[in-house]
Amino acid sequence: MKVRAKETNEYITEGNNYEVIKVKNNLYTIIDDADEECTLLKSRFEPIEKNNHYDNTNGSLYKFAQDHKLNAWEFDVIKRIVRCRKKGQWLSDIDKTIKVLELYKEEYREDER
Secondary structure, eight states: OEEEESSOOSSOOTTOEEEEEEEETTEEEEEOTTSOEEEEEGGGEEEOOOOGGGOOTTOOHHHHHHHTTOOHHHHHHHHHHHHHHHHTOHHHHHHHHHHHHHHHHHHHHHHHO
16 A cells, blocks of 8 residues: 655654555555655655555456457556546547557558568
8 A cells, every 4th residue: 555645753654645554553564765664654744545546346457358369559558548537638638549559550450461
């Protein structure tokens, strides 16, 4: 889990992200600015929310691509389609997907020659 420091002190810097190694009661053990393990109050940090478009609870897209023997172009298109609504940027992601498909179509044609 990653957290962001809400303050600066001798161990951490406000705004920096830290990896939590251990959680116990109201304490986080992190690797501090000096690359040392340090235990500090949770209240000095705020959690960094995971992007829900990277949620793999229903299986990894990488595993899906491998199982279906997708090439890089096909994987990129599938990934964009699956994640577009989750990211909340549907239209721009669809436009990017169309551009990827156009590039794939053009380069695939060249490969066939």
